Amino acid sequence: MTPTSSRRILVIEDDATLNRLLVEQIGRLGHEATGAETRAAALKVLSQQRVDLAILDLRLPDADGLAFLPELREYCPAIVLTAQGSIDRAVQAVRAGAADFLVKPASGQGLELAINRVLGTADLQRDLAFWQGQARLGQRRPLLGTSPEMMEVRRLISLFAGAESPVLILGEDGSGKESCALELHAQSPRANGRFVAVDCAAGPTAEEILGEMRPGPDGRIRQVEGLIGAADTGTVYLGAVDRLPRDLQNRLLRVLESGSFRPVGSNTSLPCAARLILGSALSVEDIAADPDPLSPLLLRMLSFVIRLPALRDRPGDIREMAETLLANRNFQRNTRKTFGPAALRALQGHRWPGNLRELSNAVERAIIMSAGEELILPDHLGLGPAPAAKGVVGKSRSGEVVLRFETPPSLDDLRAAYLRFLLDRTRGNRREMAGILGISERNLYRLLPQVSDGEAEGSPRPEG
Structure with a gap:
């Protein structure tokens, strides 16, 4: 399996001539290679940039390669190099977690096959993690509604999806901001990458978002990847971003302006490969009119804004949305349920302070409360008295x-x-x-x- 893009590969070999030859050979394969002749030099490189694969000699002047392997694997997969007559050490390394091994001097074809095999396996593992994450997020919910407000939302999504610029999605709580962000991601060139959603109202730390330099079991400092780094070339959605502490908002502002981020405790900035989409329940007027800027981060984002309408402002969409939710959540498979006219009036007359989230909960409650009945009545929804005919x-x-x-x-x-x-x-x-x-x-x-x-x-x- 041949990787589809260039990767960063670190060659850890104390023989300067062999190190240079390996770096040149890997470069000819289309990858970006860096050489390090000691464990200390390798750790310095790993602390400054993301590395996709390491090629490790088991004999280093400042460390035993086999003992160094577990520490190295926290950063990336590794292929070990061993001399003829040391096959037993290579087998031990594979048992300790090495992805593959090569016997020196490695042929060009053997090196290429090993690199492609290990990177291909890493890609499959990332894909598995991505789809597991998508399953946890739930199925992608279509943006329903034919009201002029929702038609404008769809138009802006199609315009912004292909751009690399960050986007700010504004809307009341429960109005579907994360679904909108996921739709932006799905229509973008990054659709095959990861979509990482962060609820900033839950109080994530700077370390969780940006990563950090943290002491390992041996006391040595190593880089721990944050959510922005984990998203790689995908999309990071930061919901309720205005709820973050001001200093963390300022750090994110620097990420947007510089295209790089600095893990907590690090002196080195790393390139930000992910696209950022922010969400907030504030309005444009709230953000722009505050004499003491509520958030410089949100002010910076006002050029690329998608405003999601509240559900009460588009009553014509409520029936379609409720019936779609009913079709998707109707687990009473032996009973075909429908909304009666009085229930539909109750749905369209309700103010929906919780927006789509509240509507979804009401439909789910109605399915349960109506039990074996086919017709859903106002009492099943739990919204209070149905509005009388006008x-x-x-x-x-x-x-x-x-x-x-x-x-x-x-x-x-x-x-x-x-x-x-x-x-x-x-x-x-x-x-x-x-x-x-x-x-x-x-x-x-x-x-x-x-x-x-x-x-x-x-x-x-x-x-x-």
Whole structure:
């Protein structure tokens, strides 16, 4: 398996001539190679840059290669070099965690095959970690809705996805900022890379985000990778970034401006290969109007902003979103569930302070509370009383049925209000109601749960 991109390879060999030859040979294979002749020199290189693979001689002037191997493996996989007659040492090294071994002098073909094999295995391991991370994040949720606000969100995602610039996503809590960030990642050239999501409201430390220099078991200082480094060439989403301490926000600002980051405790900056996407519940007005800048980091981001609308500001999207959630979460496989008209009114009349997160929870509750019933009613949602139909249906003195609404009614409003009128006129006689409607009593019973709130205060009453 041939790696698709150039990698950094560290050659740790005390023979200066062989070290130089290996570095040159690896360079001809398309990789970036660095030589080190001692353990100390190797550790210095490892502390200053990311290394994808090390080639280690088991005999070093300042260390036993076999004893150095566990420490080296904390940075990258290793191929060990051994002389003829020391095969037993090479086998011991493989048992201790070496990815492969080569006998000196290694042929060019053997070196290339070993490098490609080890890097290919490392790629597979990274891919496995990536997909496991994606599984933990859950399935990618489509950005639903056909409202003008959501059409604008989709337009901006398509514009920003191909750019390398950082993006700021603004929206109330629960409005889908992480889903928006994941959609940006999925449409970008980085889609095959890692997507790392960080909830800054949970209080991640600078060490967790940027990495740090930390003493190992032997007391020697080594670099521990942070989330930005772990994302590699993928995407890092920092949600609720305004909740971070100001000094950490300033560090992230320097990352955006310089394209590099410095692990805590290190004197050396490393290139930032990942793209940063930030999220906040603040508004543009909050950020720009504060006389004492609330966050220089967010001010820096105002050129590339995606604003997610609150759910209450796009009521026309609620039905589509609720029905999609119902289809995705309906675990009562033997019962096909649907929202009754009264439940749909309850969904569209609710203010949704928790936005999409609250809607998702309400749908999941309705599936559970409706048990074996096919029709979901307002009580199943747990949102409080369903809003009454906005109008009055009554009977005039001439015997005509009069329909009066303050606003244009939906078909569901018309049907529910007329059924309430018939309930009142027939004093609840189902047979008489079915005769007036021209349907069977069985079909009538299917309609009546949709107006189960008909006796509630505010229900339409027949006029004089």
